[in-house]
Amino acid sequence: MADKKVLTVQDISCVGQCSLTVALPIISACGIETAILPSAVLSTHTGGFTGFTFRDLTEDIPGIVDHWEKENITFDAIYTGYLGSKRQIELVKDMFCRLVSMGGLKIVDPAMADHGQLYYGFDEAFAAEMATLCGVADIVIPNITEAALMTGAPYIGEGYDKAYIEDLIARLVGLGANTVVLTGVSFAADKLGVAVFTKGDAEISYYFHEKLAKGCHGTGDIYSSAFVGALVRGKSTVEAARIAADFTLAGMKATQGDEAHWYGTKFEKALPLLIDALRQ
Numbered sequence: 569m570a571d572k573k574v575l576t577v578q579d580i581s582c583v584g585q586c587s588l589t590v591a592l593p594i595i596s597a598c599g600i601e602t603a604i605l606p607s608a609v610l611s612t613h614t615g616g617f618t619g620f621t622f623r624d625l626t627e628d629i630p631g632i633v634d635h636w637e638k639e640n641i642t643f644d645a646i647y648t649g650y651l652g653s654k655r656q657i658e659l660v661k662d663m664f665c666r667l668v669s670m671g672g673l674k675i676v677d678p679a680m681a682d683h684g685q686l687y688y689g690f691d692e693a694f695a696a697e698m699a700t701l702c703g704v705a706d707i708v709i710p711n712i713t714e715a716a717l718m719t720g721a722p723y724i725g726e727g728y729d730k731a732y733i734e735d736l737i738a739r740l741v742g743l744g745a746n747t748v749v750l751t752g753v754s755f756a757a758d759k760l761g762v763a764v765f766t767k768g769d770a771e772i773s774y775y776f777h778e779k780l781a782k783g784c785h786g787t788g789d790i791y792s793s794a795f796v797g798a799l800v801r802g803k804s805t806v807e808a809a810r811i812a813a814d815f816t817l818a819g820m821k822a823t824q825g826d827e828a829h830w831y832g833t834k835f836e837k838a839l840p841l842l843i844d845a846l847r848q
């Protein structure tokens with residue numbers, strides 16, 4: 569059987585441990601060939617640095633896709649993260665039609681917001697466009713802020729109940745996605761986890777681990793990359809969601825206490841744990 573190949577489409581933040589600088593090493597560590605399509609090149613991510621450079625690569629994308637199509641290059645999964653513009657969302661929809669192999673997966677992390685707020689440079693019109701991309705995906709991996717923004721649900725930071733999460737998931741499925749992996753779910757102060765639901769399931773699956781006092785930057789990208797790697801490696805959706813959660817937590821633990829490392833998460837330290845989890 570041919571080995572699996574994933575394409576991931578997101579920016580290169582040269583420094584900052586997010587987007588492609590985490591997706592490529594993590595999915596590769598899962599034993600999966602990983603092709604990349606950079607949506608933009610930034611000197612750093614936008615979450616706390618100032619004065620960063622930003623080169624939009626939208627104009628390069630159609631030519632790259634045409635070339636791959638001519639070469640009959642297809643992918644077992646396309647996984648998208650941070651996208652720089654509404655036009656890029658349209659181009660990803662086109663890629664989904666032309667470059668995903670038969671039975672392949674379209675996976676969207678609508679990386680654009682957290683903690684109740686859109687990232688620098690995005691607006692509600694972009695969130696509405698991202699909702700349409702989620703509508704054509706097989707699997708979506710939003711956090712609660714992104715889920716609320718895309719579905720028009722209220723954003724509740726903490727103190728919500730299961731009914732709120734069930735409603736968010738129903739709304740996300742309503743957009744058109746088949747499977748929802750909702751991150752950052754917490755019903756208790758000391759527990760954090762994910763909720764997973766696939767159309768036709770009798771109920772939502774939850775997985776919780778300990779909640780650290782301090783969050784880290786870039787954990788959404790780390791989580792999604794490990795989820796994609798584990799899933800394409802053959803784990804079930806629920807297993808992949810658990811493996812990715814444990815891996816992300818281990819990276820966060822390795823980062824705790826290093827105040828100079830405010831900009832990212834030391835996921836590299838947790839890669840052996842991810843590889844071990846995939847062997848089981």
Ligand code: PXL
Binds near residue numbers: 613789
């Ligand atoms: O981690 C998400 C992300 C990706 N890419 C860029 C970002 C962020 C979050 O801040 O700024 C450029």
